[in-house]
Amino acid sequence: MKRKSGLMASMKLGLVALSMVACTTQSKELAEKETTLKVFEPNWESIKANYKDPEWFNDQKFGIFIHWGAYSVPAFGSEWYPRLMYMDTATFSAQLNPGEQGPNKVYLHHKETWGDQKEFGYKDFIPMFKGENFNADEWIDLFKSAGARYVIPVADHHDGFAMYKSNTTRWNAYDMGPKRDVLGELFTAGRAKDMIMGASSHFAFNWSFYNKKDKFDTVDPEYADLYSSKGQDLEEPVSDKFKQRWWERTKDVIDNYQPDIFWLDFYVDIPDFAEMRPKLAAYYYNKGIEWDKEVVLQDKNFSHEAFPEGTVIYDLERGKLPGIRNLPWQTDTSIGKNSWSYVTNWESKTTNELVDDLVDIVSKNGNLLLNVGPKSDGTIPEDQKNILLEIGEWLKVNGEAIYETKYWDTFGEGPTEVAKGHHSEGNNKGMSAEDIRFTTKEGKLYAIAMDWPENGQIVIKSLAKGAEFAPDKLGDIRLLGSDEELSWEQTNEGLIVKLPAQKVGDFAHTLAISI
Numbered sequence: 001m002k003r004k005s006g007l008m009a010s011m012k013l014g015l016v017a018l019s020m021v022a023c024t025t026q027s028k029e030l031a032e033k034e035t036t037l038k039v040f041e042p043n044w045e046s047i048k049a050n051y052k053d054p055e056w057f058n059d060q061k062f063g064i065f066i067h068w069g070a071y072s073v074p075a076f077g078s079e080w081y082p083r084l085m086y087m088d089t090a091t092f093s094a095q096l097n098p099g100e101q102g103p104n105k106v107y108l109h110h111k112e113t114w115g116d117q118k119e120f121g122y123k124d125f126i127p128m129f130k131g132e133n134f135n136a137d138e139w140i141d142l143f144k145s146a147g148a149r150y151v152i153p154v155a156d157h158h159d160g161f162a163m164y165k166s167n168t169t170r171w172n173a174y175d176m177g178p179k180r181d182v183l184g185e186l187f188t189a190g191r192a193k194d195m196i197m198g199a200s201s202h203f204a205f206n207w208s209f210y211n212k213k214d215k216f217d218t219v220d221p222e223y224a225d226l227y228s229s230k231g232q233d234l235e236e237p238v239s240d241k242f243k244q245r246w247w248e249r250t251k252d253v254i255d256n257y258q259p260d261i262f263w264l265d266f267y268v269d270i271p272d273f274a275e276m277r278p279k280l281a282a283y284y285y286n287k288g289i290e291w292d293k294e295v296v297l298q299d300k301n302f303s304h305e306a307f308p309e310g311t312v313i314y315d316l317e318r319g320k321l322p323g324i325r326n327l328p329w330q331t332d333t334s335i336g337k338n339s340w341s342y343v344t345n346w347e348s349k350t351t352n353e354l355v356d357d358l359v360d361i362v363s364k365n366g367n368l369l370l371n372v373g374p375k376s377d378g379t380i381p382e383d384q385k386n387i388l389l390e391i392g393e394w395l396k397v398n399g400e401a402i403y404e405t406k407y408w409d410t411f412g413e414g415p416t417e418v419a420k421g422h423h424s425e426g427n428n429k430g431m432s433a434e435d436i437r438f439t440t441k442e443g444k445l446y447a448i449a450m451d452w453p454e455n456g457q458i459v460i461k462s463l464a465k466g467a468e469f470a471p472d473k474l475g476d477i478r479l480l481g482s483d484e485e486l487s488w489e490q491t492n493e494g495l496i497v498k499l500p501a502q503k504v505g506d507f508a509h510t511l512a513i514s515i
Contacts, residue, residue: 039289040282047281047311054294057261057313058328059404060149060196061362062395064388065332065371066139066186067154067340070122070129070161070177072376074114077106079341079373082122082159085110086211086218121217122210123226126161126171131178134378136189142380143195146388147395149403150196152263152369153186155253156203160226164199164257168248171226178378187257198261198296199253204246205267207238238272247276254284261296263315263332263369268299269306277306298330300422315369319424320357324364324411331361333425334371335384342373348383351390355507356431358391359448360418362402363411363437394507397481401446401510405439409469412437413462414450436460445471445513452503458511463495470495475514481505 039050071081078084084106107117114120143151156162164183166172174181183199190197210218212232217223219232230236254262262284268277281297288295297312314329321329334340335354337347358368372388374380395402414435419427431450436458439446449458463470470490477488477497482504488497497511 038286040285042279042282044278044308044311047278048308051285051311053313053328054296056294057296061367061402062148062358063150063152063367063369064143064148065152065369067371068374069154069157069159069163069341070125071159072342072374073125073128075342075344075376076109078339078343079157081106083209085122086117086216117216122159123217123223126177129177129376131180131378134178136185139186139380140189140193140195142385142388144193146392147399150198150261151186151190152198152200152261153183154202155183155199156201156249158202158205158209160206160228164253166252168252169225183257196260198263199257199259200263200265201250201253202265203249204273205265207242243273243276250280254287258291260293261298263298266300281311317422319422320361320418320420321364321366322418322420324407326365328365330367330369332369332371335387336373340371340373342375342381346373348387351387352507354387355391355394356450359437359508362405363407363439365407394505397505398510401439401448401480405441408438408440408445410438410462443514445515447511447513449509452509456499458497458499459494461494463490465490465492471515477511477513479504480510480512
């Protein structure tokens with residue numbers, strides 16, 4: 001018995017030792033994994049040293065932005081209704097309408113239509129925001145039919161109402177309004193259909209979004225978690241408490257939805273958020289490693305210094321670049337000329353304008369993120385649907401000149417100059433048949449004419465004999481969407497291609513040239 005007891009004791013000691021070795025090995029493996037996952041430290045030196053723009057993003061070329069929230073209920077002015085409805089003086093209204101005197105039209109409209117801002121505030125639109133016809137699968141099907149490769153719904157706008165099941169604020173679409181996890185439903189539907197899914201955060205500006213006066217409900221402490229905890233001092237710096245709220249909300253979206261793309265609006269670029277920027281970039285990029293995928297962080301970067309060059313993918317709002325940018329970039333713009341969210345006087349751009357924008361942007365190494373504005377009930381208006389479907393039909397024919405392409409030696413040629421910078425699109429003129437843009441892929445050069453020439457032939461000066469970028473030899477040339485054999489001649493003035501007698505397609509026209 002003694003011998004058996006000793007054997008048992010030895011066995012127990014052995015098991016304990018093995019268990020300790022196993023725990024030590026496991027702890028070591030966990031520590032190594034933890035070290036591996038934390039590649040990025042929250043400083044720009046570490047991020048610059050380890051970050052590289054994901055190639056997959058640049059290949060997609062076309063995505064959909066979605067502005068949908070409680071601001072869709074009044075459907076007046078724009079998605080900035082929650083701010084403008086409290087702008088009662090020239091000081092405030094002139095921020096968006098220079099030279100305007102006195103209260104702006106949104107402030108007056110709200111007072112006349114909904115009542116005094118003390119009695120009926122923005123918070124009171126939230127119960128009216130029901131989204132009763134919202135169907136995530138239908139939206140995703142429409143975006144796929146449009147030829148989009150990625151979708152970025154607004155998760156948090158300036159208004160402070162979260163469009164997801166939030167763990168940090170009661171003001172969210174799961175607990176109020178539609179009482180649905182809008183972001184979650186779109187992510188589930190999109191990923192089931194192989195869409196790349198992202199989310200946007202505009203919440204930083206919530207700090208200064210609402211005007212605080214005693215005659216408004218915005219000063220009521222009961223609603224400070226919607227209207228922000230900032231006081232009535234217009235110059236009050238962003239508090240540490242608010243920055244922590246912003247951080248917790250941002251982490252909530254990243255951790256629980258694992259977005260492939262995370263898009264940041266302005267205000268994160270002000271000095272008050274300086275320490276938060278590398279913290280966010282490092283956190284999100286490390287999360288991407290943990291999830292075993294390359295993620296994309298995008299910022300409008302108005303200051304051009306907030307996120308150093310080469311640490312995020314640069315985004316331009318309602319504007320384009322005049323030439324090629326070697327690093328990937330993106331234009332975000334709306335189908336609507338006058339708003340991002342649905343308004344009753346919404347003015348849509350034409351499909352022709354938007355196709356020309358897409359082509360111009362892609363030729364310069366960029367992507368187009370095109371916004372839709374659904375109605376408060378969750379339906380997408382017919383005019384927006386039709387435009388998306390027409391873009392999709394164009395891409396079915398011409399997509400090989402867009403998706404997975406690279407920029408050529410020159411982005412294009414033609415007489416029409418493109419305005420550059422944020423909010424410059426209103427200065428652009430329509431493109432002509434002489435305006436040609438180039439992309440390239442797999443031994444093909446694509447020359448895309450922005451209109452059908454009246455004389456039936458396209459002249460490409462960049463491909464003239466002896467021209468700077470002209471290949472020594474040109475092979476087969478075909479017009480996408482046509483089976484007709486083309487006749488062409490390369491002269492000292494340019495490559496002259498005779499098109500079919502009948503116009504092919506309604507928008508930009510693509511020649512695929514073997515080189």
